[in-house]
Amino acid sequence: MDQQEICPFATAQRLIQGKWAILIMHYLSEEPLRFNELQRRMPKMTHATLSSQLKQLEAERLVIRTEYMQIPPKVVYSLSAIGKEFQPVLESIKDWGEKYIAFQKQ
Secondary structure: OOHHHHOHHHHHHHHOOOOOHHHHHHHHHHOOEEHHHHHHHOOOOOHHHHHHHHHHHHHOOOEEEEEEOOOOOEEEEEEOHHHHOOHHHHHHHHHHHHHHHHHHOO
């Protein structure tokens, strides 16, 4: 195992490295969402980018993709148990972001 694999900061950075990963996790922390619902919340993100980012978060087991066998097919994305553990970090990022926005206005 190299140093990067055992460093918690490097691990966290690798897991949320996508430009949209934190926003996706934020929206999924509020409630499970379908693909189109996620895309509506982030209109500047392309379909391909959202698909790729969700696949990456799924591969890292931070997001769960649940398929419902019905017509039309329904797929819902939600945070996994370990993904939900990230919620306090999301809250801290939000709090810091609000402080930084206020600081920029000074």
